[in-house]
Amino acid sequence: MNDHTFRLVHGRQQLQSLGCSKDLLTKPIFAGASVLLIDEAKAKLDDYVKPLRQKIETQLILVLVATRQRLHELRAQFEKEPGSRQDIFEFEHDETQLLFRRNGLWLATTAQLVELQLPKDVHFSTIVFDELEKLQAYGGSCFQTLKLELLQMYSRPQLVVTSRLWLAAQMKELLQHAQQPLVLIKEPLEAAVYGGLQLKVELGETLTEQLQQLMDYLVLQSPKRQRTLIYCSGDSDFQLLQQRLPKDNYLLHRARQDMGRLELWQQQLTGKVLLLRNHSPELLVDNVQSLIHFNMPATWSQFRKSFAVLKNQIPNMLLDTMEQQQEQKLHSLILLNKQSQRMLPQLIEFMQQHGQPINELLSTAHAQLQATREATLVSRQCVICPMLLLNGRCLKPTCQYRHTLSVRDANCATVPTAGYMRFQLLKICTPSHFAARLLAHRSSMESTWHTLAMQQQYEDLQQELSNYYAMPEHRVVPTIEQLQQICVRQMDSNSYERVCATFVPAAVTPTAANDLTVRIKHLDLSTVIYHAKLSELLVCPQAWQQIKPMALDVRLIGWLPYNGEEIWQSSDIAAIAELLQHNGSYECSVVAALAQTIFVDELQVETASYTEQLHRQKLGRFDAKAKQRLEQLVNAIDK
Ligand SMILES: [Zn+2]
Numbered sequence: 012m013n014d015h016t017f018r019l020v021h022g023r024q025q026l027q028s029l030g031c032s033k034d035l036l037t038k039p040i041f042a043g044a045s046v047l048l049i050d051e052a053k054a055k056l057d058d059y060v061k062p063l064r065q066k067i068e069t070q071l072i073l074v075l076v077a078t079r080q081r082l083h084e085l086r087a088q089f090e091k092e093p094g095s096r097q098d099i100f101e102f103e104h105d106e107t108q109l110l111f112r113r114n115g116l117w118l119a120t121t122a123q124l125v126e127l128q129l130p131k132d133v134h135f136s137t138i139v140f141d142e143l144e145k146l147q148a149y150g151g152s153c154f155q156t157l158k159l160e161l162l163q164m165y166s167r168p169q170l171v172v173t174s175r176l177w178l179a180a181q182m183k184e185l186l187q188h189a190q191q192p193l194v195l196i197k198e199p200l201e202a203a204v205y206g207g208l209q210l211k212v213e214l215g216e217t218l219t220e221q222l223q224q225l226m227d228y229l230v231l232q233s234p235k236r237q238r239t240l241i242y243c244s245g246d247s248d249f250q251l252l253q254q255r256l257p258k259d260n261y262l263l264h265r266a267r268q269d270m271g272r273l274e275l276w277q278q279q280l281t282g283k284v285l286l287l288r289n290h291s292p293e294l295l296v297d298n299v300q301s302l303i304h305f306n307m308p309a310t311w312s313q314f315r316k317s318f319a320v321l322k323n324q325i326p327n328m329l330l331d332t333m334e335q336q337q338e339q340k341l342h343s344l345i346l347l348n349k350q351s352q353r354m355l356p357q358l359i360e361f362m363q364q365h366g367q368p369i370n371e372l373l374s375t376a377h378a379q380l381q382a383t384r385e386a387t388l389v390s391r392q393c394v395i396c397p398m399l400l401l402n403g404r405c406l407k408p409t410c411q412y413r414h415t416l417s418v419r420d421a422n423c424a425t426v427p428t429a430g431y432m433r434f435q436l437l438k439i440c441t442p443s444h445f446a447a448r449l450l451a452h453r454s455s456m457e458s459t460w461h462t463l464a465m466q467q468q469y470e471d472l473q474q475e476l477s478n479y480y481a482m483p484e485h486r487v488v489p490t491i492e493q494l495q496q497i498c499v500r501q502m503d504s505n506s507y508e509r510v511c512a513t514f515v516p517a518a519v520t521p522t523a524a525n526d527l528t529v530r531i532k533h534l535d536l537s538t539v540i541y542h543a544k545l546s547e548l549l550v551c552p553q554a555w556q557q558i559k560p561m562a563l564d565v566r567l568i569g570w571l572p573y574n575g576e577e578i579w580q581s582s583d584i585a586a587i588a589e590l591l592q593h594n595g596s597y598e599c600s601v602v603a604a605l606a607q608t609i610f611v612d613e614l615q616v617e618t619a620s621y622t623e624q625l626h627r628q629k630l631g632r633f634d635a636k637a638k639q640r641l642e643q644l645v646n647a648i649d650k
Pocket residue numbers: 396397398399405406407410411412414
């Protein structure tokens with residue numbers, strides 16, 4: 012077998028014949044079998060579309076999706092088939108009466124379906140839970156209730172479930188209700204979790220400590236009882252283990268001449284530990300029961316792939332003999348030194364996703380790592396996490412943004428923290444986030460507005476910048492160090508904008524510096540972040556650096572995407588463009604403010620309240636807890 016693609020297929024019967032087929036799902040789905048598909052993080056997860064499309068004319072199918080964006084994507088894919096367009100429906104269009112009359116495919120987000128309250132006498136023969144991990148994360152308890160209702164309404168429907176994670180409890184429940192279930196997993200680490208993997212993570216300061224941790228594990232999980240493999244992260248670890256492990260107890264793989272011994276090892280329990288330099292898919296080892304990582308491989312993706320070696324030991328959950336098989340657990344030990352602890356955020360995220368216990372040592376080390384990282388981000392003036400500014404919290408251990416607010420984020424005198432304000436809309440970033448320029452302010456006690464001359468100031472500054480840079484001697488490209496300050500970017504032949512760098516890649520040689528791409532944020536034109544070459548930037552004179560930014564972020568506090576998504580979808584923003592006008596002037600009341608972000612709680616548009624429209628159009632929903640978290644966040648800054 013030369014195909015190194017990982018693929019685990021489990022059904023109630025032996026499924027050998029399916030193994031060679033390129034499109035594994037077509038035949039089973041067409042035959043009415045239920046399919047649970049788990050693929051890697053970047054996979055599109057739409058292998059089911061093609062076979063399902065052939066059933067649209069003769070059956071009533073429900074496809075439940077997590078976001079409106081996904082709904083549009085899938086609709087476009089289903090419509091590729093000629094003639095299928097008239098058989099595809101959405102619940103938001105007033106076509107629900109059609110449900111009683113004809114076959115076809117119905118697409119809906121959790122929120123849409125919950126609102127509709129599905130009539131009891133409609134019978135879907137196939138139900139698709141598309142991207143289950145997102146349905147669960149975004150739909151929360153609404154999705155759980157809806158899923159239970161659907162499962163109660165129909166006895167053993169054909170279920171098609173896709174996901175990037177093996178969500179044990181959810182999936183076992185779905186498999187129990189499914190007709191002729193089939194599990195197809197294309198991601199090795201998720202397959203290992205499906206197989207009941209027990210993960211143990213140890214932190215070690217020194218090599219001696221790590222060796223001791225390894226020995227302790229080998230006593231508990233003896234290689235005499237289970238085929239054990241150790242992956243080393245590099246040559247030095249490999250050589251060290253070669254010297255320190257008792258010679259008789261391990262098998263080394265160096266080159267082709269060792270292949271025969273390796274095959275023998277795969278076939279029988281020798282009691283020997285297989286020691287490999289790093290992940291070697293070409294060896295096709297697939298019969299391991301206990302896998303050890305002596306420090307982490309270079310990337311998270313390599314780490315995930317290395318679990319492919321457990322493949323043939325993963326028990327088939329769909330067989331009745333499951334309980335006996337479960338007695339033999341799959342074990343894995345991960346030893347982390349200081350250097351490989353950099354992957355702790357990914358490990359912690361993975362363990363959280365799968366409900367694996369995280370001990371105190373591990374969470375302390377993770378917290379320390381995050382604190383150091385946050386301090387670096389603060390000193391580099393990186394942008395605040397958009398999730399934090401939307402929701403008041405960010406729960407993603409691997410998030411790349413900054414979450415610690417600093418003195419620099421504290422509100423400054425030119426930004427109002429209460430009362431009412433008028434602003435000019437510069438850009439719609441999301442339905443609850445705009446780039447704006449302040450026009451006027453009034454306190455809650457007064458009736459007169461104080462005009463703020465920012466527009467005039469902006470025009471004056473533009474003119475001054477333009478005059479200044481007309482002289483070639485003023486056009487100086489900043490050094491990497493000068494990126495810490497406010498710089499200027501040339502927009503076209505005679506127009507310049509102030510910008511600040513929000514991300515500068517580390518370790519650059521001076522010669523390559525001009526080609527360096529940095530992330531910059533506009534300060535006066537809008538608040539948008541762009542990529543720019545360092546050579547496109549200019550040093551800004553000190554006096555103009557002192558001027559406060561003339562574009563600010565205005566955010567509707569507590570307003571979140573309607574379907575519970577983490578972020579707004581681009582299709583939602585298109586809908587907002589019909590409600591608000593670019594450069595239009597709007598009035599709102601201020602709840603709280605940071606140096607560059609004003610949180611407001613309503614926007615007056617001509618016809619009605621803006622937030623009411625957001626809700627009516629199913630674009631946004633108000634979350635009082637998110638509002639509360641944001642208020643606390645702003646108030647907690649040391650001023
Ligand atoms: Zn974040």
